[in-house]
Amino acid sequence: MEDKPPAAIGENGWVYMVLATGPSGDGGAAREPSFLLQRADATGAPAAPAAVVSSADLPAAVAALEEPSLRWVWEGTRRSYLPLLRAGTTVERCHDLSLTRELLVLSQYAADTGYIRALRADSGRRPAEQPHRDDEQDQFTLFDQQPPSATIGAVLQELQDQLAAVAGSPRRERLQLLVAAESAGALVAAEMERAGLPWRRDVHEEILTRLLGPRPRPGQRPARLDSLARELYRLLGVPAFNPDSPQELLRALHRADIEVRSTRSWELREHRHPAIGPLLEYKKLARLASANGWEWLESWAGEGRFRTEYVVGGVVTGRWASRGGGGLQIPQQVRDAARADEGHRLVVADASQLEPRILAALARDDALAAAARGRDLYQGIADVGFGGDRAKAKVAMLGAMYGATTGESGRLVPQLARTYPRALATVERAARAGEAGEVVSSHLGRGCPEPSPAWRRAQLSATAEEQRRADAAARSRGRFTRNFIVQSTAAEWALCWLAEVRRRLRASAASGTFIGELVFFLHDEVVLHVRQDQADAACALVAEAAADATRLMFGRIPVEFPVSIAAVDSYAEAK
DNA sequence: CGTGTCAGCGCG
DNA sequence: AAAGCGCGCTGACACG
Known part of the structure; x- marks a missing residue:
């Protein structure tokens, strides 16, 4: 069944x-740090x-040693690779130990070795996260990222242990691909952080001024927010209050007989009152001003590029997280400020309805696959079972x-189950497993976390009230594992896509045609910054990479x- | 004064 | 139209 061609990014023989x-490293010495470069064979044995x-x-040493069949091994890609990038050195592949x-x-696919058992025993005792060090360090200390005690021998040993745990896996091909894709993603993340998303300060400022008024003095409310606030006082018939304070706002709404339980926008929208419109506008604009206003612009995108730190594997499902600037939450309102440089284009690509397609593949649901044959999967589903209602x-x-x-969503699910029983059975099975305290896995073998000891204890609780809470917790975990199998496999597909885009960009550059570079990634969407005359080539490359990802997976x-x-000048033009 | 949590909302 | 998954960031607020 798995008659795949050799996995280009996951294959053997490295x-x-x-x-x-x-x-x-004798501890705090003022000497310039030095580095060891140790060649090892395919099992991690020193060579x-x-x-x-x-x-x-x-x-320079890294550049001189770089060759196509080599994987660079280091503890953490960002710490090791960013300084190399700053010096103009790139590498094709790596193995990120961390x-x-x-x-x-x-x-669950890892071989049952001593290393794996020790890791698992240790992770039970280990505190969840090591504190994040802000790196305002210089280049030298940036290189110095190994744990102080990690000798070259220990690093080699861990490499061997990791390779053995993969080689002995009952699903070796899949796990190999996952490990390779995760590390490839780490290279992309560092390169995208270095490149940054092209950002036009003047365009962003124009958006802010148009919507909020001129930039206010520090601590002052923008003019437009100020006038909206005054309008709210008048329409609600209450003296001045702070609309940014949920408590004060709730009290003001109640005094005007608007009986809401919270100040959430979706709940406010259900009420008819002259103040609701201006209040929703206030909330929208206040959010823009605080999250992506002038201060954000100066801190994160002032120099012509928006730069955030991508946290590879930062989400349990394998999605990336980001640190700084709300990197993965750039609102539509300001996306027009992401503009290609002169003589360049942005190539913006997103995978259409990725998650339901992933579910079709996971479940081997031929009916859902048929609905997915067209460009619009939801329309395909609608035409079969929902009277065309997309x-x-x-x-x-x-x-x-x-x-x-x-709600409506819950009511419609059974209707879906009649047409796609295999797909629904697949997510139901994952939900039942999660409720029972079991773990579930992505297609390539990323495992979801075990429930906490407290969760397990609660499942055995005695009193009716405790049992009710335990049942709610079980259902919550079921929703998590139900979604996990889909979201984590979608993240893997996207990672393979990204790695293939990068591989093709590098191959093209190596053969003399510089097309451009990856500059942004958002779960199922990539942005490239490319030379104008290479825009068509870039679009084709991205499409081919998607086909590669599907085949690899x-x-x-x-x-x-x-x-x-789409090849566009502005990010806002895409979709 | 700093630190942690909550409410709310941005993204997929 | 609904409130089900995964995140990060901000201002308000409570607390030491």
Whole structure:
């Protein structure tokens, strides 16, 4: 069944080059740190004497050793690779020890080795997260990212242990691909952080001024918000209050006989009162001013590029998180400020309805695959079972993947189950497993976390009230695991896509045609900044990479994963 | 004074 | 139209 061609980013036969901190570390010495470069074979066994290189010489040494069949091995990609990038050195592939460790500790596909058992025993005792160090360090200390005690021997040993845990896996191909894709993603993340999303300060400022008025003095409310606030006082018939305070706002609404339980926009929208319109506008604009206003612009995008730190594997499902600037939450309101440079274009591509297509592939649901054959999966579903009502079909599908139980969404799910029993059975099975305290897995073997000891204890509780709460917690975990199998596999598809886009961009550059670079990634969407005369080539490349991702993940299956691709000047023009 | 939590809302 | 998954960030607010 799995007659896949060799997995381009997950295949065998690599040699490794370990980059570790050198022997200088005697603790706080003022000496320039040095580094060890140790070649190792496909099992991680050392294959040559280690070379010692100074920090200043490292980028050149890495560039000189780089070759197509080599994976660079380091503890953390961002810390090791960003300084190399700043020096103009890139590498084709790597093996990120830290990311691989996090994958293996939760993966049901990892071989049952001593290393894996020790990791799991340790993760029970380990505090959840090491505190994040703000890096205002210089280049030298940025290189110095290994744990102080990690000798080259220990790093080599862990590499061997990780490779053995993958090689001995009952699903070796899948796990290999997952490990390779995760590390490839880490390279992309560092490169995108360095590149940044092209950002026009003047365009952003024009948007802010148009919507909010001129930039206010620090601590002052923008003019437009100020006038909306005064209008609210008048319409609600209450003296001045702070609309930014949920408590004060709630009290003001109640005094005007608007009986809301919260100040959420969706609840406000259900009421008819002259103040509701201006209040919703106030909330929208206040959000813009605080989250993506002038201060945000100066802090994160002032120099012509928006830069955020991507946290690879930062979400349990394998999605990326971000740190700084709300990197993955750029609102539509300001996306027009993301503009291609002169002589360039942005190529914006997103995978259409990725998650339901992933579900079709996971469940081998031929009926759902058939509905997915067209460009618009939801319309395909609607035409079969929902009288052509696309909105209903979409709500039903999302409800099935999220575990909706009430409302219209919950009501429509059974209708979906009649047409796509295999797909629904797949998410139901994941939900039941989660409720029972079991773990579930993505297609390539990313495991979801175990329930906490407190969760397990609560399931055995005695009193009726405790039992009720435990049942609610069980259902909550069921919704999590139900969604996990879909979201995590979708994240894997996107990671393979991203890695293939990068591989093709590099191959093209190596053969003399520089097309452009990846500059942004958002779960199921990529943005490239490309030379204007290469825009068509870039679009084709992105489409081919999507086909590669599907083949890498699932081999030959009847499910299509179309991507919509546009070459534009402004990010706002796309979709 | 700083730190942690909550409400709310942005993104997928 | 509804409130089901995953995140990060802000201002308000409570607390030490």
